[in-house]
Amino acid sequence: MxxxxxxxxxxxxxxxxxxxxxxxxxxxxxxxxxxxxxxxxxxxxxxxxxxxxxxxxxxxxGPARGGTRTGPQVAFRPEGAGQVVLVGPPNSGKSALHDRLTGSHAASEAYPFASQFPVPGMFRHGDVAFQLIDVPSLGTEHPVPYVGNTVQHASGCLLVVDLSAPDCVSRTRASIDLLAEKNVDLIADWSGGDDLEADASDDFFRLALPTLLVANKADLIEDPMAELEVLEELIDVSYPTIAVSAVTGFGLDELGSWLFDQLQVVRVYTKIPGHHPDTENPFTLHHGDTVIDLAELIHKDVAAAFSHARVWGSNTFDGQRVGRHHQLVDGDIVEIHT
Ligand SMILES: Nc1nc2c(ncn2[C@@H]2O[C@H](COP(=O)(O)OP(=O)(O)OP(=O)(O)O)[C@@H](O)[C@H]2O)c(=O)[nH]1
Ligand SMILES: [Mg+2]
Structure with missing residues (x-):
């Protein structure tokens, strides 16, 4: 219409x-x-x-104050370099991965549907951290009514599947379909390109969630790469893929680097005039963000009082004076003047 x-x-x-x-x-x-x-x-x-x-x-x-809680929290405000949700069929190892990457102690059990509620945690990779949300499994046996809400604020999704399971293909498809019913499309493109053509009508609130297919339990398979190729062929979607093991840690370093690249993370180190920069704790921005975005991130009062900034980095000469709309790149050192 x-x-x-x-x-x-x-x-x-x-x-x-x-x-x-x-x-x-x-x-x-x-x-x-x-x-x-x-x-x-x-x-x-x-x-x-x-x-x-x-x-x-x-x-x-937030939850109602006082004694009466309104129930468990099902959606989380994004933190760190980006929010990424772990979704997928039951027993695929989402919670095991979440625990290994964030130290959350998320309930990882030998039986399916052990996870009852979403669990947030931070996954450190170098000097940045991604927020990972462990999500209850997707399966028609145990519908999770709020799962569409839980994924709303995510920048990306890890579709975690058990590469060693005989019904891996049908389980994976079922997960994709269940989310589609909740107006969430798992898409292969992480570039954030605009596909606003076919919308503004009924599908207005459909969410297109960039997805990485994470083939877990690689440790149980002799040739995980060959197995993964077969899986790619059979599920007939073109998601980027990675083989990992939550038990041995295989592939997990690569996962961190992959997210860093795809989420276009830009680390910016700040300094106070006359002092050395803080090289330990960068602010995390994203490709295209500017000096004023950094100021907002520091504090809204800093943004309000902004006059100019000086930048040291690969795109500027040392201490170059820049205005609020100057785009920052990874590794920049910035001194804000108010
Ligand atoms: N060998 C092996 N076992 C794993 C791996 N990851 C998880 N498991 C085991 O698989 C089972 C399921 O793991 P969970 O982490 O509970 O899986 P889940 O996807 O969270 O499952 P739900 O209970 O449906 O939430 C547990 O017995 C884990 O120990 C892995 O990489 N290798
Ligand atoms: Mg779980």
Whole structure:
């Protein structure tokens, strides 16, 4: 159904698809609701927006204070260099991987559907950290009603499968289909390219989640690479793939580097005038982010009082004076002046 949205609306929509922070998303939703043409054809969309706004508002207010908890937390605010969800069929080793990478002690058991609720944790890779969310398994036997909400703020997804399981192919397909029913499409492209052509109507809130197929339990197989090739052939999707073992740690270093590259992480080290830079704890930004994004990350007051910055790095000469819209690159050292 044509909704005839304006270019202004599309611009905000595009931003909405990019941001993951619930408060920012809420602000953009309000803006979209203001901009959307108010006619019969968009009523459904307007209603969906209001529902989404309600969900985000509830999420931001957190669990009820006092004795009455409203239930376990099912969605998490992104932290670190990006949020990545671990999803997949039962017993594939999601929790074992999560525990190994984050030290979460997520319940990893020999029986399926051991995980009842999502568990957050931080996966350190060099001097950055990714937020990994262990998600209960996807299977028709144990539907998880909120799983669509849990993956909403993720920048990417690890589709964890058990390479040694005889029904690996059908289980993997079932996971993909279950998420599709929840309006979440696992896609192969991590570049964040805009595919806004076929939308603005009924599929407005479909989420396209960049996916890496993680073939776990490689330690149980003689030739995991050959096995993985067969799997790729049979599931008939073109996700990037990696073979790993949560038990031996095989492939996990590579996983960290892979996420670093694909999420286009940019590490920026800050310094105070007249002092040495802090080379231990970078701020993590992403490709395309600018000096003012860094200032926002430090503190909104720093951003508000920003005058200029000096940058040392591969794209600038030492101590080059730059303005707020200067794009930062990995390894830059930045001194902000207010
Ligand atoms: N040999 C081997 N076993 C593994 C590996 N990863 C997980 N396992 C075992 O597989 C079983 C399932 O692991 P879990 O981590 O509970 O799997 P899950 O995907 O979280 O499963 P749910 O219970 O459905 O949440 C456990 O017995 C683990 O010890 C691996 O890389 N190699
Ligand atoms: Mg689990």
């Amino acid at each position: 044509p909704t005839n949205v304006t270019p202004e609306f599309r611009k905000v929509q595009k931003q909405y698809r990019k941001v993951r922070e619930p408060a920012e998303r809420l602000a953009l939703l309000k803006e979209m609701l203001r901009l959307i043409p108010k006619h019969k054809g968009t009523e459904h969309l307007q209603a969906e927006m209001r529902t989404k706004m309600k969900e985000l508002t509830d999420e931001l207010s």
